[in-house]
Amino acid sequence: MKTCKTVLALAGAAALAVGFVAGPVAAQTPDEIQSRGTVNIGLLVDFPPFGILDEAGNPDGYDADVARLLADDMGVELNLVPVTGPNRIPYLVSNQVDILVASLGITPERAEQVDFSEPYAGIEIFVFGDAGLDVSGPEGLSGQNIAVARASTQDTAITEIAPADANIQRFDDDATAVQALLSGQTPLMGGSNVVISQIEAMAPDRFDTKFSLRQQSQAIAVRPGSDELLDYINDFLTRVKADGSINALHEEWVGGPLPEFVVSGD
Amino acid sequence: MNYQFNFAPVINNFDQLIYGALITIQLSVGAILIGTLIAIPCAAAKTAGIKPLAWLVNVYIEVIRNTPFLVQIFFIYFSLPALGIRFDPNTAALVALSVNVGAYATEIVRAGIESINRGQVEAGKALGLKGHQIFRYIILKPALRTIYPALTSQFIYLMLTSSVVSAISATDLAAAGNNIQSATFAAFEVYLVITAMYFVLSLGFSGLFSFIGRTAFRYPLAR
Structure with a gap:
C-alpha cells in the first residue's frame, strides 16, 4: 500500500513537472x-x-x-x-x-x-411560485411552505433570510421540489433560472418569479x-x-x- | 485509512436528531394503531365469506403488497392533490405508512383467524354466546395471540421503512440525518449515529411489544 502511494505521489509530481516544463x-x-x-x-x-x-x-x-x-x-x-x-x-x-x-x-x-x-x-437563484401570491421579499415567506432541494444554494440562501415561521420543505433534488410546486403542495420554491425555464415551459403563466436570492455570472x-x-x-x-x-x-x-x-x- | 473522524456536526445538531426521532416514533405508533384498526375488519371481512367485501379487501391487499412503498408515498403526496386531497408531508407519511402496514397486517390476522378450529366456534354457539362475543373471545383474541410475534416483527419493519418518508420532505429521523449530512458532509459520522438510533428504537419497540404481549395474552392461565 505504501509503495503504491509513493508511486502515485511520484506520478503526480511528474505530471505537475511536465505541465510546467511544457511552458510557463x-x-x-x-x-x-x-x-x-x-x-x-x-x-x-x-x-x-x-x-x-x-x-x-x-x-x-x-x-x-x-x-x-x-x-x-x-x-x-x-x-x-x-x-x-x-x-x-x-x-x-x-x-x-x-x-x-x-x-x-x-x-x-x-x-x-x-x-x-x-x-x-x-x-440566478430565485424564489418562484404561484402567480396570485404577493411575495416581494424575505418577509413575504412568513407562514408559507417553500420547496427546495436539500443543501442546494437556494436552501442555504432561503434558510438564511426566511422568517422563523416560514416552513422550508427539503426534498432530495430539484425534480422533487418542482413536483411539490406543480402538484400544489407548496405555493413557492427556490430554484435557478434553468429550472424555472423548464417549469414555465411545462406550466406557462401559472407561476412567476418573486425575488432574486443570488446571481452568478x-x-x-x-x-x-x-x-x-x-x-x-x-x-x-x-x-x-x-x-x-x-x-x-x-x-x-x-x-x-x-x-x-x-x-x-x- | 486517513479519515479524520469528526463528531462535532452530530453533537452540535443533536437536537435535530432527537426531534427527528420523536417524529419517527409518532409516525410509527400512529401507523401501527391505524393499521391494526384497518387490519381487523379487513381480515374479518375476508374470512366471513361475503364475496364482494372479500374481493374489495383482496384488491387493497394486492395493490399495496405489489407496489413499492416509495411509489405509494409519492402517489399520496404528489398525485392525490390533483383529486383535491391534500396532506402536509408528515400527515401524508402517516397515511401512507398506515395504509401500507394495514395491508400486510390484514394477511397476518387472516392467517390467525383461519387457524381457529371450527369446533371452538361451534362450542361457543352451543354455550349460547352471541355473534360478536364469539368473534371477540373465541376467534379474534386467540388468533391475535397466535400471530402476535409475526405482527410485531411487521410493525418493527414498518418503523424501519418509515425512513424513506424524507423523500416527500417529512421531518423524520432520516430527514434530520440527511439535512445534517448534506450541510456538514460528515456522512460517516451522521449515518453511524442514525443507524445506532434506529437500532435503539427497534430494541425499544421490541421490548414494548413483548411487554404488551405478556400482559394482554396471559390467559387462559390467569385472567
Whole structure:
C-alpha cells in the first residue's frame, strides 16, 4: 500500500513537472491561434444543459455551441477538450487549452489565476411560485411552505433570510421540489433560472418569479496577460449579444433568454 | 485509512436528531394503531365469506403488497392533490405508512383467524354466546395471540421503512440525518449515529411489544 502511494505521489509530481516544463503560463494572442488554424477550447461535459455528451459521445450543450460560434468567428478549426470542474483551470494555465468556455463562475479567487471575459452565461437563484401570491421579499415567506432541494444554494440562501415561521420543505433534488410546486403542495420554491425555464415551459403563466436570492455570472477564461485575445473575445461577445445569436443558443439549450444581468454585463 | 473522524456536526445538531426521532416514533405508533384498526375488519371481512367485501379487501391487499412503498408515498403526496386531497408531508407519511402496514397486517390476522378450529366456534354457539362475543373471545383474541410475534416483527419493519418518508420532505429521523449530512458532509459520522438510533428504537419497540404481549395474552392461565 505504501509503495503504491509513493508511486502515485511520484506520478503526480511528474505530471505537475511536465505541465510546467511544457511552458510557463504563456499569454496567447488571436494571431497565434489563427496562424495555427486550430483553437483548443476546454469545456465541461457533466453540467447539463451547459456541457453534456451527445449520443455519439461528443461534447455538446450551450458551452459547446458558444465555443463553435467563437471558433467560426475566428475562422479556425475547433478542437473541444473535455475538462472537469476541478481540473479546468490547471488545463488552461498549463497551456493544454487556449480558452475555457467551461461554465466558469467569476470569483475573486479565480480571477487571480485566469483572466475573465464579459459574462456569456449566468445562473440566478430565485424564489418562484404561484402567480396570485404577493411575495416581494424575505418577509413575504412568513407562514408559507417553500420547496427546495436539500443543501442546494437556494436552501442555504432561503434558510438564511426566511422568517422563523416560514416552513422550508427539503426534498432530495430539484425534480422533487418542482413536483411539490406543480402538484400544489407548496405555493413557492427556490430554484435557478434553468429550472424555472423548464417549469414555465411545462406550466406557462401559472407561476412567476418573486425575488432574486443570488446571481452568478459565468465567463470565458484565458491565461493571464492575454489582453489581445481577451479584447477579441469581449468584442465577439458584444457582437453576438447584439445580433441575438448567443441568446438563440441560450433559448435552445436552457429554455429561456439570457439573464438580464448577463446581457448588461453587471 | 486517513479519515479524520469528526463528531462535532452530530453533537452540535443533536437536537435535530432527537426531534427527528420523536417524529419517527409518532409516525410509527400512529401507523401501527391505524393499521391494526384497518387490519381487523379487513381480515374479518375476508374470512366471513361475503364475496364482494372479500374481493374489495383482496384488491387493497394486492395493490399495496405489489407496489413499492416509495411509489405509494409519492402517489399520496404528489398525485392525490390533483383529486383535491391534500396532506402536509408528515400527515401524508402517516397515511401512507398506515395504509401500507394495514395491508400486510390484514394477511397476518387472516392467517390467525383461519387457524381457529371450527369446533371452538361451534362450542361457543352451543354455550349460547352471541355473534360478536364469539368473534371477540373465541376467534379474534386467540388468533391475535397466535400471530402476535409475526405482527410485531411487521410493525418493527414498518418503523424501519418509515425512513424513506424524507423523500416527500417529512421531518423524520432520516430527514434530520440527511439535512445534517448534506450541510456538514460528515456522512460517516451522521449515518453511524442514525443507524445506532434506529437500532435503539427497534430494541425499544421490541421490548414494548413483548411487554404488551405478556400482559394482554396471559390467559387462559390467569385472567
